[in-house]
Amino acid sequence: MSSWGKYKANESGKNSWSQEEAFEKLTTFCAYQERCPWEIRRKLYEKGIIDEKAEQLITELIAEEFVNEERYARAFARGKFRLKKWGRNRIRMELKMKEFSEELIRKGLSEIDPEEYYDTLLTQTEKKWESTHESDSFKKKYKVTQYLMTRGFEMDLVKEAIESLISDQSQ
CATH class of the missing domain: 1.10.10 (Arc Repressor Mutant, subunit A)
Known part of the structure; x- marks a missing residue:
C-alpha cells in the first residue's frame, strides 16, 4: 500500500480524505521535503479538499512549522x-x-553566492560551447546564448561569459 494509505471514493470517483486524515498525510508529505502552500493546495485539490477546508489545513501546517x-x-x-x-x-x-x-x-x-553563480555560468558556457557543433561562429554564439537564456541566466552575464570564453580561446 502507498504512503497515502486507504481512501474512500467521493462522488467524482476521486480518492478523498477526511480532515484529520488529510492533516496526518500532509505532515508526512511536508516532512519528506520542503513544500509550499501552492503544492499543498494542488495535493488537496486532487483529494477533493478545496476552499476553506484546504486553507484551514494549510494554516495548521504553517502554525506547526511544517510549511514555511x-x-x-x-x-x-x-x-x-x-x-x-x-x-x-x-x-x-x-x-x-x-x-x-x-x-x-x-x-x-539571496542564497546564491554571486561568485559561485558566475563560475557556474562560465562552466555551463564552456560545456555548451564545446558541445555545439556549428561552423558559423555567429550561429554558434546564438545557439549558446539561447541555451543559457533558457536556463535562466541574465543576458548581460551570458554575453560577458561568451565574450570571455572567445577571448580566452583566441589568446
Missing part, C-alpha cells in the same frame, strides 16, 4: 541553482508560478 514559505524559497533557489544549474531568472519565474511574493523571491535568490 521563506525556508522553502531559500531551499528551492539553492537546490535548483546547485543541482540543476538554473539561473536567477528561471528560479524567479518558477517561484512566481508558485505564487511567491517578490520579497520572498528576493530572499530565496
